[in-house]
Amino acid sequence: MAPSSGNGRPWTYARSGVDRSRVSSALAALLSEVSYRPPPSSGRLVDAPGHYAGMVRIGRETIAVTTDTVGTKVKLAAEVGRWEEVGEDTVAVNVNDLASVGARPAGLVDTILCARPDPEVFRAIGRGLNRGLRLSRCSLLGGETAVVPEVVDGIDLGATAFGFFPRGRRPVLGARVRPGDRVLGVPSSGVHANGLTLVRRLLKERSVDLLRPRPGGRRPVGEEVLTATRIYSAIGDALADHGATHGLAHVSGGGVRNLVRLHPRVRFVLDHWPEVPPLFRWLQELGGLSDEEMFQTFNMGIGFMLVVGPARFAETRRRLTRAGGGDAVEIGHVERGRGVSVPNYGLSFEGYS
Amino acid sequence: MAPSSGNGRPWTYARSGVDRSRVSSALAALLSEVSYRPPPSSGRLVDAPGHYAGMVRIGRETIAVTTDTVGTKVKLAAEVGRWEEVGEDTVAVNVNDLASVGARPAGLVDTILCARPDPEVFRAIGRGLNRGLRLSRCSLLGGETAVVPEVVDGIDLGATAFGFFPRGRRPVLGARVRPGDRVLGVPSSGVHANGLTLVRRLLKERSVDLLRPRPGGRRPVGEEVLTATRIYSAIGDALADHGATHGLAHVSGGGVRNLVRLHPRVRFVLDHWPEVPPLFRWLQELGGLSDEEMFQTFNMGIGFMLVVGPARFAETRRRLTRAGGGDAVEIGHVERGRGVSVPNYGLSFEGYS
Numbered sequence: 175m176a177p178s179s180g181n182g183r184p185w186t187y188a189r190s191g192v193d194r195s196r197v198s199s200a201l202a203a204l205l206s207e208v209s210y211r212p213p214p215s216s217g218r219l220v221d222a223p224g225h226y227a228g229m230v231r232i233g234r235e236t237i238a239v240t241t242d243t244v245g246t247k248v249k250l251a252a253e254v255g256r257w258e259e260v261g262e263d264t265v266a267v268n269v270n271d272l273a274s275v276g277a278r279p280a281g282l283v284d285t286i287l288c289a290r291p292d293p294e295v296f297r298a299i300g301r302g303l304n305r306g307l308r309l310s311r312c313s314l315l316g317g318e319t320a321v322v323p324e325v326v327d328g329i330d331l332g333a334t335a336f337g338f339f340p341r342g343r344r345p346v347l348g349a350r351v352r353p354g355d356r357v358l359g360v361p362s363s364g365v366h367a368n369g370l371t372l373v374r375r376l377l378k379e380r381s382v383d384l385l386r387p388r389p390g391g392r393r394p395v396g397e398e399v400l401t402a403t404r405i406y407s408a409i410g411d412a413l414a415d416h417g418a419t420h421g422l423a424h425v426s427g428g429g430v431r432n433l434v435r436l437h438p439r440v441r442f443v444l445d446h447w448p449e450v451p452p453l454f455r456w457l458q459e460l461g462g463l464s465d466e467e468m469f470q471t472f473n474m475g476i477g478f479m480l481v482v483g484p485a486r487f488a489e490t491r492r493r494l495t496r497a498g499g500g501d502a503v504e505i506g507h508v509e510r511g512r513g514v515s516v517p518n519y520g521l522s523f524e525g526y527s
Numbered sequence: 528m529a530p531s532s533g534n535g536r537p538w539t540y541a542r543s544g545v546d547r548s549r550v551s552s553a554l555a556a557l558l559s560e561v562s563y564r565p566p567p568s569s570g571r572l573v574d575a576p577g578h579y580a581g582m583v584r585i586g587r588e589t590i591a592v593t594t595d596t597v598g599t600k601v602k603l604a605a606e607v608g609r610w611e612e613v614g615e616d617t618v619a620v621n622v623n624d625l626a627s628v629g630a631r632p633a634g635l636v637d638t639i640l641c642a643r644p645d646p647e648v649f650r651a652i653g654r655g656l657n658r659g660l661r662l663s664r665c666s667l668l669g670g671e672t673a674v675v676p677e678v679v680d681g682i683d684l685g686a687t688a689f690g691f692f693p694r695g696r697r698p699v700l701g702a703r704v705r706p707g708d709r710v711l712g713v714p715s716s717g718v719h720a721n722g723l724t725l726v727r728r729l730l731k732e733r734s735v736d737l738l739r740p741r742p743g744g745r746r747p748v749g750e751e752v753l754t755a756t757r758i759y760s761a762i763g764d765a766l767a768d769h770g771a772t773h774g775l776a777h778v779s780g781g782g783v784r785n786l787v788r789l790h791p792r793v794r795f796v797l798d799h800w801p802e803v804p805p806l807f808r809w810l811q812e813l814g815g816l817s818d819e820e821m822f823q824t825f826n827m828g829i830g831f832m833l834v835v836g837p838a839r840f841a842e843t844r845r846r847l848t849r850a851g852g853g854d855a856v857e858i859g860h861v862e863r864g865r866g867v868s869v870p871n872y873g874l875s876f877e878g879y880s
Binding site for chain 2: 196197198200201202203204205206207208209210211212213215216217219228229230232233234235239240241242245246248249278279280281283284285286287290292293294295296297299300301303304307308311312313314315316317318319320321322324325326327328330331332334335338340345371397502
């Protein structure tokens with residue numbers, strides 16, 4: 175999801191096999207041409223370059239919009255023959271971005287591109303969409319289904335979601351983040367929908383049987399990796415109105431570096447990173463991947479972060495627990511400086527992308 | 528673009544080579560699973576099944592959302608090596624749907640799926656997006672660029688747009704359409720972005736040289752077919768507040784049958800269809816296509832329709848002209864009955880899909 179401003183447009187991509195600088199150049203070229211700014215009669219843009227959602231003020235309401243696809247996780251869904259999880263992900267990847275600016279989801283439109291429509295696959299996707307909508311209290315407002323065998327191999331799943339800020343709530347964009355703030359992390363449900371091209375390459379190269387559990391695992395690897403992305407809408411909605419909430423961050427593509435999107439001129443020190451879930455450690459060993467690659471590609475067990483003021487901390491925890499985030503852990507704090515560090519792993523990241 | 532209601536979800540597809548009943552079954556299966564309806568605290572749905580946009584009421588504002596891709600027109604763009612037009616189409620196909628409910632465009636997010644990002648292609652797409660945004664007075668609020676060579680061959684271009692109803696304007700959904708109303712048609716700029724799979728099949732089967740004009744044509748065929756979709760935003764915006772405007776319709780996939788979306792229990796009699804532009808006649812001859820197939824696949828020269836009350840007709844025309852629709856022609860009227868007919872061609876259509 176990207177803001178309209180000329181730079182800082184985040185992009186989702188499969189790190190493996192993708193020339194990142196080429197993607198950046200292509201996007202920069204596109205955005206260099208998009209100079210038009212409409213008159214205020216078309217709504218007033220809320221400037222938040224590089225943030226999780228685009229926002230525009232219409233009358234007394236501010237509308238936040240996010241758009242994202244589940245990427246190559248659909249390929250794993252096809253290999254395993256399970257579609258409900260990626261259906262749910264289609265909602266999750268978008269509403270979690272809305273949660274990152276404190277917007278309450280209102281509506282979602284899905285886009286399904288496919289070579290050939292299979293009713294049973296569509297039914298499973300529908301079940302997943304419905305579950306995602308229920309967990310985020312969001313309406314399906316429409317959709318587009320294009321049967322384009324010349325364009326798509328298999329299925330592509332994406333969506334656009336929009337949300338609002340009830341009762342005069344203001345967007346939570348991170349401007350109030352300051353040294354001394356505490357960082358809380360809410361666990362993920364698995365790899366979510368990021369890094370899947372890399373995961374699939376590893377599974378294939380190491381000839382991993384998707385139908386059997388990994389060592390120490392309980393479910394078949396294919397199912398474990400497919401696990402639907404946890405939805406943080408209730409947490410975002412409950413905490414956005416809390417004065418101590420200074421920033422919210424969905425840990426999506428870019429891993430811990432997502433925190434930089436909240437404030438470019440502080441340092442997020444994640445010195446209490448919890449034990450990394452076994453699935454991530456296994457994937458890391460499978461590929462011989464560095465900690466750096468892991469922390470900037472995967473969520474490493476923490477799917478959503480809250481940057482909160484040190485005051486009223488007990489109330490913050492109570493609100494979190496009531497909203498389903500009772501498993502949140504304190505993972506670090508904010509200092510003077512820049513970027514994000516994970517000291518226990520000797521990691522330091524300067525920017526978001 | 529589709530409403531959330533369980534049936535009537537329109538779908539865009541390439542008629543050639545696509546099993547239509549299979550698409551319907553797949554969509555019906557998906558929608559049968561999407562039963563969740565959120566509480567009013569997430570916004571109140573505006574019920575308009577089968578219409579051009581999904582709508583939800585948030586506070587005092589009603590937000591309309593449309594989502595669509597340019598379909599296989601991207602394949603022609605690749606063959607001709609021109610991308611600006613499909614960039615503009617990405618905006619047009621969405622804002623024209625917004626115009627069909629009388630919503631003013633506020634924001635758009637684009638989705639580009641590609642196998643390999645080419646900066647020059649992206650630059651041209653950006654130019655087209657910018658032109659479309661300027662013509663519709665809409666902001667680019669974000670976007671998603673996914674480099675997914677395993678999923679997409681070439682490029683897929685789509686977007687989601689949202690709009691609003693300024694100063695208490697109400698959505699124009701067709702409920703006030705009644706026998707005696709007049710139907711005005713605003714010319715199209717060409718085939719727009721519908722029926723392209725069929726067009727491309729014809730061009731290929733007949734070994735048409737895309738670089739040379741068709742008989743009687745002035746520009747190379749490839750360029751003529753690529754011509755960007757005319758944008759009707761200014762017309763929709765100017766006419767939606769006019770009391771005599773009873774219905775608005777973007778002539779997209781489904782051709783003249785789109786009118787049925789406005790009101791299921793009247794008959795639209797298009798007995799003054801203007802001369803069909805030469806490009807359509809040439810395509811029809813090329814493929815030996817029936818009038819029925821042509822009128823339910825292509826816009827046949829009319830890209831946007833207005834159903835207006837007979838009173839204050841001069842004022843309606845003046846408003847149209849001021850909004851850039853001075854070339855609109857009266858193409859028919861509304862009678863008792865059902866469906867759409869084009870008597871001069873002996874055509875009668877019962878439903879939209």
